[in-house]
Amino acid sequence: MxxxxxxxxxxxxxxxxxxxxxxxxxxxxxxxxxxxxxxxxxxxxxxxxxxxxxxxxxxxxxxxxxxxxxxxxxxxxxxxxxxxxxxxxxxxxxxxxxxxxxxxxxxxxxSTPSLSFIPFCKEMLDRYEHDERITMIAGFNHEEQTDAPYDYLFTTAFSIWGWASWRRVFERCEVGYPIADDAFNMHQLEAYVANRHEGGKEMLKKLYKHKAAGNPIYETLIWTACTLNSGLTIVPTKNLIHNTAVSEESAHFQSSLNTLPKAMQRLLTMPSHELQWPLRHPKYVIENVEYKRRIYRIMAWGHPWVKIGRSIEELIRNLRYGNMKQIREAVKHRISKLTGRYDYQ
Missing domain, CATH: 3.90.550.10 (Spore Coat Polysaccharide Biosynthesis Protein SpsA; Chain A)
Incomplete structure (x- = not known):
């Protein structure tokens, strides 16, 4: 043959x-x-x-x-x-x-990649292979396009919808969550989150839950590995990932798109884009704090009124479409959070 x-x-x-x-x-x-x-x-x-x-x-x-x-x-x-x-x-x-x-x-x-995603990640993996300051490369940009004179930026606010990293970073993931038993360093982490990383408050709750359950969950493992080592994540200034997560078979978004708040609909329908080569590299390795602040607003991290408004919007949308099952699940979800019984997975 x-x-x-x-x-x-x-x-x-x-x-x-x-x-x-x-x-x-x-x-x-x-x-x-x-x-x-x-x-x-x-x-x-x-x-x-x-x-x-x-x-x-x-x-x-x-x-x-x-x-x-x-x-x-x-x-x-x-x-x-x-x-x-x-x-x-x-x-x-x-x-x-x-x-x-x-x-x-x-x-x-x-997570459907644009044609630029894999070559972008490869170039970043090679360029920053030995730079201990960099721990992750993300393909998803929550803004879709960020105004900047370069093709990527550095941040601590990122998504794991299409990402890349190095073995040197993954080996820092501590499966048993020993940080939770380390009173001094856990206090340092909590203080850091309270002062500089509003988005990390939910992650701390998840960390304790995952520790108690004895399950190594990659979301908290990667977050702690990056945060405890003051790691920065590379994010392209153009979104390179189109997420198609909303369906009954989805692991994370078991809902229909039309019942989600508009802000979430935007993220889950956001188109991907292409980059031009040669890439324009940042002159300095410094966190883009303004980008992080905008992402916190988009994700409602540290913005309780935004979160409340979106919860009300989702309730109204579910009522409009007669989705009583989703309403019941949302009420159970809210009660479990208020009573401290929510399973952060």
Whole structure:
């Protein structure tokens, strides 16, 4: 049988693709990866929760089958029979990927990259590989486009919708959350959050919950690794990720788009853009504090009246569309937060 000739790889970098059961979003995300042709591709899939879901997982695997990879690529797969849950399986996927490569780009199946995302991450991974000040590279820009004379900025306010980092950073993730048992340094972290990082207050609550549950959840692990080492994240001045997370199969946004507040609708429908090369690099490595303040306003971190207004807006939208189930869930969510029983996962 004649061997099918494959296209050469375009970007010498490793990409971790975390898949599950959502075939339509996976097609778009994998399509973006395929166009950029990374030299290494790691595909991770958690196990099914029931027999019906097992069929969906198999359909997702077919989308990323060897027959669909038409470029020269070192492909590694880690498919599982048992279900670990979305958060824990993400941590397992990242642990596996960083055991295989020093520098990894991470995409979930609902984060569709622009054509600039992978080459942008590769250039940043190479340029700042040994710069201990930099801990993360994010592809999502909450503003869509930020007015700046450079193509990226430095911040401590970022999203993990499409990101990249180094093994040197991932190895700082302390799985057992020992910081929670370290009274002196935990006090330093709490004081830092209180004075400079309003967005971290929810993360501190999650940290304690994850510690108590004994679960290594990548969201809090990465946040503590970055924050405890005064790390900065690189964010492009143009958004490079289109998130398609809203669906009943979503791990994080189980809702319909039209019942969400307009601010959230904007984030979840935000288009991605392309960058021009050569990139314009910042002259100094310093946090863009004004960007962080604007992101806090967008996400309602440290803005209780904004959060209350959005809760009211969401209630009205759910009433308009007769979504009583979502209203009941929102009430339970609010009560559990007020009584301290909310599961921060």
């Amino acid at each position: 004649e061997e099918i000739k494959k296209y050469p790889a375009q970007n010498d970098v490793a990409v971790l693709l975390i898949i599950f059961s959502r075939t339509e979003t996976l097609k778009r995300t994998f399509g973006g990866i395929r166009q950029c042709r990374p030299s290494r591709l790691f595909i991770y899939q958690d196990g099914p929760r029931n027999d019906q879901e097992a069929l969906k997982l198999e359909a997702a695997r077919q989308i990323v089958d060897d027959s669909e990879i038409d470029w020269e690529c070192d492909v590694q797969r880690s498919y599982h029979n048992e279900n670990s849950g979305a958060w824990l399986s993400n941590h397992k996927a990242q642990t596996w990927a960083f055991s295989l490569a020093d520098k990894v780009i991470v995409l979930e199946d609902d």
